[in-house]
Amino acid sequence: xxxxxxxxxxxxxxxxxxxxxxxxxxxxxxxxxxxxxxxxxxxxxxxxxxxxxxxxxxxxxxxxxxxxxxxxxxxxxxxxxxxxxxxxxxxxxxxxxxxxxxxxxxxxxxxxxxxxxxxxxxxxxxxxxxxxxxxxxxxxxxxxxxxxxxxxxxxxxxxxxxxxxxxxxxxxxxxxxxxxxxxxxxxxxxxxxxxxxxxxxxxxxxxxxxxxxxxxxxxxx
Amino acid sequence: xxxxxxxxxxxxxxxxxxxxxxxxxxxxxxxxxxxxxxxxxxxxxxxxxxxxxxxxxxxxxxxxxxxxxxxxxxxxxxxxxxxxxxxxxxxxxxxxxxxxxxxxxxxxxxxxxxxxxxxxxxxxxxxxxxxxxxxxxxxxxxxxxxxxxxxxxxxxxxxxxxxxxxxxxxxxxxxxxxxxxxxxxxxxxxxxxxxxxxxxxxxxxxxxxxxxxxxxxxxxxxxxxxxxxxxxxxxxxxxxxxxxxxxxxxxxxxxxxxxxxxxxxxxxxxxxxxxxxxxxxxxxxxxxxxxxxxxxxxxxxxxxxxxxxxxxxxxxx
Numbered sequence: 001x002x003x004x005x006x007x008x009x010x011x012x013x014x015x016x017x018x019x020x021x022x023x024x025x026x027x028x029x030x031x032x033x034x035x036x037x038x039x040x041x042x043x044x045x046x047x048x049x050x051x052x053x054x055x056x057x058x059x060x061x062x063x064x065x066x067x068x069x070x071x072x073x074x075x076x077x078x079x080x081x082x083x084x085x086x087x088x089x090x091x092x093x094x095x096x097x098x099x100x101x102x103x104x105x106x107x108x109x110x111x112x113x114x115x116x117x118x119x120x121x122x123x124x125x126x127x128x129x130x131x132x133x134x135x136x137x138x139x140x141x142x143x144x145x146x147x148x149x150x151x152x153x154x155x156x157x158x159x160x161x162x163x164x165x166x167x168x169x170x171x172x173x174x175x176x177x178x179x180x181x182x183x184x185x186x187x188x189x190x191x192x193x194x195x196x197x198x199x200x201x202x203x204x205x206x207x208x209x210x211x212x213x214x215x216x217x218x219x220x221x
Numbered sequence: 222x223x224x225x226x227x228x229x230x231x232x233x234x235x236x237x238x239x240x241x242x243x244x245x246x247x248x249x250x251x252x253x254x255x256x257x258x259x260x261x262x263x264x265x266x267x268x269x270x271x272x273x274x275x276x277x278x279x280x281x282x283x284x285x286x287x288x289x290x291x292x293x294x295x296x297x298x299x300x301x302x303x304x305x306x307x308x309x310x311x312x313x314x315x316x317x318x319x320x321x322x323x324x325x326x327x328x329x330x331x332x333x334x335x336x337x338x339x340x341x342x343x344x345x346x347x348x349x350x351x352x353x354x355x356x357x358x359x360x361x362x363x364x365x366x367x368x369x370x371x372x373x374x375x376x377x378x379x380x381x382x383x384x385x386x387x388x389x390x391x392x393x394x395x396x397x398x399x400x401x402x403x404x405x406x407x408x409x410x411x412x413x414x415x416x417x418x419x420x421x422x423x424x425x426x427x428x429x430x431x432x433x434x435x436x437x438x439x440x441x442x443x444x445x446x447x448x449x450x451x452x453x454x455x456x457x458x459x460x461x462x463x464x465x466x467x468x469x470x471x472x473x474x475x476x477x478x479x480x481x482x483x484x485x486x487x488x489x490x491x492x493x494x495x496x497x498x499x500x501x502x503x504x505x506x507x508x509x510x511x512x513x514x515x516x517x518x519x520x521x522x523x524x525x526x527x528x529x530x531x532x533x534x535x536x537x538x
Contacts, residue, residue: 009396012536016398100520133535
């Protein structure tokens with residue numbers, strides 16, 4: 001077994017935690033708990049960014065860790081919870097999710113992502129290159145969640161989880177993106193969540209439900 | 222390998238068999254405290270066993286010899302399993318014959334016999350319980366094997382004593398993310414296999430929710446005592462497997478002195494006390510799942526264990 005530094009091992013543990021949270025999100029029916037899981041994912045992401053910042057001595061990563069903490073752990077879950085309260089769907093859940101088959105598809109995706117990342121990460125030089133596979137798996141699992149879920153709120157949560165995966169890929173494999181880009185993405189996400197909120201109200205106005213499958217049906221009258 | 226080692230192993234088995242009712246009593250006590258009830262005494266399982274052994278066994282008219290043999294087979298299988306799990310020391314002469322895959326087989330043997338005995342009488346509850354038990358079993362067993370493979374992959378052996386010695390000899394702090402996955406999966410399998418709350422309620426008297434209780438409804442007296450004892454022993458065996466896989470510190474290595482062995486016993490008791498309290502907390506905070514949610518629960522466990530394998534292959538390559 002190659003001897004890794006403690007920091008790299010900790011990063012591996014955090015990456016594994018991220019993957020575990022992704023699967024928990026895939027299996028979670030209640031929307032409120034999904035938002036809590038999203039906040040936890042943000043927390044793990046903050047910790048991993050801080051870890052990379054301290055080990056690689058990159059001061060700009062401290063800023064992005066702070067940004068992650070504020071935006072992904074507190075602000076966004078708070079906005080989503082408030083939206084749910086105002087929409088009156090606090091106890092909402094997606095009952096039609098077939099969890100065992102989702103799990104199996106998710107497992108296939110993880111194998112695919114790991115296989116895909118292997119040749120790429122062998123070219124990289126950073127200590128943490130092996131986590132690219134996990135980051136890709138997190139992205140694909142969030143995709144799967146967006147595809148499989150029916151409700152608008154859960155799809156937005158899937159979208160945010162996907163962004164978390166992308167962010168993790170960026171910090172762990174290339175020590176983060178330039179600050180301008182990160183600020184831009186953070187702002188985009190925030191605006192995106194606001195716009196989604198407006199969409200939620202519009203969709204509910206039109207269809208009396210947030211089930212997106214109703215958007216697929218043609219209008220009869 | 223000598224006679225002394227065999228005697229030591231026998232003493233270990235006796236110790237574990239004797240500790241099993243205490244663990245069950247401890248878990249019941251913790252649960253009672255958490256639920257603001259007055260707790261039964263720690264040795265209550267012993268008292269009920271003594272009471273049951275004194276009674277006369279009542280058998281159904283159409284009970285076959287299988288029905289009468291099953292409690293002994295189940296108890297013997299659990300005692301055998303205790304003999305190959307390194308709970309106090311890794312110096313187990315009998316463990317060379319059977320590795321951990323055989324251990325899973327022993328658990329399966331016990332399960333099949335108790336299910337057959339439950340169906341033997343022909344009562345509705347018995348066969349319902351047996352069918353449910355087999356459903357849980359066939360889902361939990363692959364998950365347990367995958368958890369074990371996680372650790373076997375790390376140390377290149379399927380024998381639990383070798384695994385324990387391997388992880389004891391590891392120097393320095395090495396974090397294994399894959400073990401986190403395996404650990405969570407193992408706890409889920411433990412809950413399912415030992416008829417614990419998210420899957421089955423050990424204290425239930427409500428027919429619709431029973432699994433284990435439904436199977437042993439027809440048993441009485443010494444047969445019931447043996448079956449109950451075997452189920453406590455099963456819980457303790459699972460706990461010891463968990464210690465061997467995830468927290469092996471304190472298990473005495475080969476050719477250890479008597480002082481080290483005593484220390485190992487003391488540590489085992491402490492670990493069991495902690496594990497029992499944690500189990501009681503898990504059981505108190507979680508609600509029982511509908512029986513049709515059990516496959517979801519166990520497929521989650523299987524999946525976590527397989528993820529552990531994948532993560533191990535990705536990160537340690």
